Amino acid sequence: MGKKGILVVVSGFAGSGKGTLMRELTSRYENYALSVSATTRKPRPGEEEGKEYFFKTTEEFQAMIAADEFIEYAQYVNNYYGTPRAYVEEQLKAGKDVILEIEVQGALQIKEKFQTDTLLLFVTPPNANILKKRLVGRGTEPMAVVGQRLLRASEEAEFIPDYDYLIINDNLEECVKTMNEIIQNEHVRAFRNSEFIKNIREGLLNLSKGE
Amino acid sequence: MGKKGILVVVSGFAGSGKGTLMRELTSRYENYALSVSATTRKPRPGEEEGKEYFFKTTEEFQAMIAADEFIEYAQYVNNYYGTPRAYVEEQLKAGKDVILEIEVQGALQIKEKFQTDTLLLFVTPPNANILKKRLVGRGTEPMAVVGQRLLRASEEAEFIPDYDYLIINDNLEECVKTMNEIIQNEHVRAFRNSEFIKNIREGLLNLSKGE
Numbered sequence: 224m225g226k227k228g229i230l231v232v233v234s235g236f237a238g239s240g241k242g243t244l245m246r247e248l249t250s251r252y253e254n255y256a257l258s259v260s261a262t263t264r265k266p267r268p269g270e271e272e273g274k275e276y277f278f279k280t281t282e283e284f285q286a287m288i289a290a291d292e293f294i295e296y297a298q299y300v301n302n303y304y305g306t307p308r309a310y311v312e313e314q315l316k317a318g319k320d321v322i323l324e325i326e327v328q329g330a331l332q333i334k335e336k337f338q339t340d341t342l343l344l345f346v347t348p349p350n351a352n353i354l355k356k357r358l359v360g361r362g363t364e365p366m367a368v369v370g371q372r373l374l375r376a377s378e379e380a381e382f383i384p385d386y387d388y389l390i391i392n393d394n395l396e397e398c399v400k401t402m403n404e405i406i407q408n409e410h411v412r413a414f415r416n417s418e419f420i421k422n423i424r425e426g427l428l429n430l431s432k433g434e
Numbered sequence: 435m436g437k438k439g440i441l442v443v444v445s446g447f448a449g450s451g452k453g454t455l456m457r458e459l460t461s462r463y464e465n466y467a468l469s470v471s472a473t474t475r476k477p478r479p480g481e482e483e484g485k486e487y488f489f490k491t492t493e494e495f496q497a498m499i500a501a502d503e504f505i506e507y508a509q510y511v512n513n514y515y516g517t518p519r520a521y522v523e524e525q526l527k528a529g530k531d532v533i534l535e536i537e538v539q540g541a542l543q544i545k546e547k548f549q550t551d552t553l554l555l556f557v558t559p560p561n562a563n564i565l566k567k568r569l570v571g572r573g574t575e576p577m578a579v580v581g582q583r584l585l586r587a588s589e590e591a592e593f594i595p596d597y598d599y600l601i602i603n604d605n606l607e608e609c610v611k612t613m614n615e616i617i618q619n620e621h622v623r624a625f626r627n628s629e630f631i632k633n634i635r636e637g638l639l640n641l642s643k644g645e
Contacts, residue, residue: 236638345624351637373642380635386624389631401622404615411612413556413597420600424591426562427447431584 228256228315229409230337231322232330233390235346236376238357240392244346245324247399254407256314258323261287264302277307295325295332304329320406327382334385342409344402345386349393439467439526440620441548442533443541444601446557447587449568451603455557456535458610465618467525469534472498475513488518506536506543515540531617538593545596553620555613556597560604 235241249255261277263284272278279287284303287293296305306323314321323333333341348354354376358369383389388405392398413420446452460466472488474495483489490498495514498504507516517534525532534544544552559565565587569580594600599616603609624631 347634351634351641354638355641370642370644373638377635377638377642380631380638383631383635384624384628388619389622389624389627391622401619405619405622408599408612408616408619411600411602411616413595413600416600417595420591420594423558423562424588424594427565427584427588427591430562430566431581431588433581 226318227415228254228317228319228321229406229415230311230315230333230341231320231406232333232341232343233322233324233346234327234330234343234379234386235390235392236348236354236379237372238354238361238376239346239348240357240395241324241346243395244390244392244398244402245322247395248402249322251399252403254318254320256310256319256321258306258311258314258321260304260323260325261293261307262302262304264304279303294336295329297326297328297332299326306333327379331382331385339414342388342406343386344388344390344405345383346390346392347383349391353393437529438626439465439528439530439532440617440626441522441526441544441552442531442617443544443552443554444533444535444557445538445541445554445590445597446601446603447559447565447590448583449565449572449587450557450559451568451606452535452557454606455601455603455609455613456533458606459613460533462610463614465529465531467521467530467532469517469522469525469532471515471534471536472504472518473513473515475515490514505547506540508537508539508543510537517544538590542593542596550625553599553617554597555599555601555616556594557601557603558594560602564604 233241233245245257249257259273259277261279261284263279263281266278270276281303284305287305287307288296292308293305294308294311296303306325306329311321330343334343348357355369355373358364358372390398390402409415444452444456456468460468470484470488472490472495474490474492477489481487492514495516498516498518499507503519504516505519505522507514517536517540522532541554545554559568566580566584569575569583601609601613620626
């Protein structure tokens with residue numbers, strides 16, 4: 224039954240809590256592999272090579288683009304960000320569901336390339352006010368920056384209809400559970416099980432003839 | 435969030451255990467309404483009007499067809515079977531997920547009419563041998579009839595790719611749980627929540643302007 228892993232793309236507004244959600248999901252359940260992005264931005268204090276990101280020089284990154292080593296990449300604020308292909312393909316073959324936490328731009332590239340073979344999830348708070356409260360509550364940013372983040376979120380929201388499911392993050396426990404269910408049940412989609420359907424059909428036909 | 439009910443079509447091979455599955459599902463969880471079909475076949479001993487079927491004369495049934503009172507109907511062995519529209523629409527409006535247990539022919543009619551607005555589930559045993567064992571195990575039918583049922587099942591299997599999900603009935607408990615999850619998670623599909631997406635997008639935009 225759908226032994227190959229599923230490529231799961233997760234996006235969400237800054238402040239939607241998707242980071243915590245991903246950590247909980249991948250630590251509670253065994254079937255997931257979290258993809259690590261490559262970037263040309265400098266490591267922040269505490270960030271480790273291969274954990275938060277693979278840190279690359281611009282030349283290295285561009286060489287990887289030329290060698291088609293990314294399944295998606297994009298540029299933000301003069302830095303490149305991308306998903307290295309090799310790890311993702313290895314893990315999918317091994318039957319792991321691979322989680323990519325990426326922005327809408329990259330998510331849509333992946334959807335275009337892999338079509339129905341991906342599952343796109345968008346993490347959102349139950350409403351706009353809660354997102355504002357979370358951003359203000361962080362207390363680390365001036366109100367002007369909060370305003371910019373809200374504007375950016377409203378722009379990202381335009382692309383939610385391209386995603387498969389909304390993950391409404393009002394309760395962490397519930398949300399992790401729902402996310403896991405959605406991903407695991409994707410394995411029993413009819414189109415992912417053509418081999419099973421072929422086998423049962425032939426088996427029934429043979430048995431009906433008394434074979 | 436996706437307050438309108440979902441039209442869930444369930445089909446499956448004779449002997450797949452879908453009858454038991456539906457009874458368990460609808461008795462354990464509150465959000466379901468089981469649609470009752472109309473038929474022109476005579477009631478069998480123990481069958482009650484409005485429980486197993488609404489029993490109609492051929493004339494009554496044809497009058498209902500003429501008045502467009504069915505969302506699907508079909509003829510088998512000289513009898514009509516159909517799903518009365520009024521009950522289904524009432525329940526969907528009231529937010530109930532309506533379950534129709536119907537054959538592939540009717541299921542495909544519904545898919546064509548309602549497109550993405552339905553969810554099509556196909557109940558199958560884990561393999562062909564198990565279905566044969568269940569049919570033989572009933573002990574009520576001669577082997578020739580078992581052979582016919584298996585042949586019919588192999589023909590029905592051709593249409594499984596038109597369904598959304600396989601429900602593999604190897605363990606009743608697991609199976610009822612999975613079926614409920616699949617249906618409930620369908621409510622958070624992005625395309626079923628355009629109102630929510632519109633609201634959050636506008637909310638974020640207004641908040642970003644300091645409104």
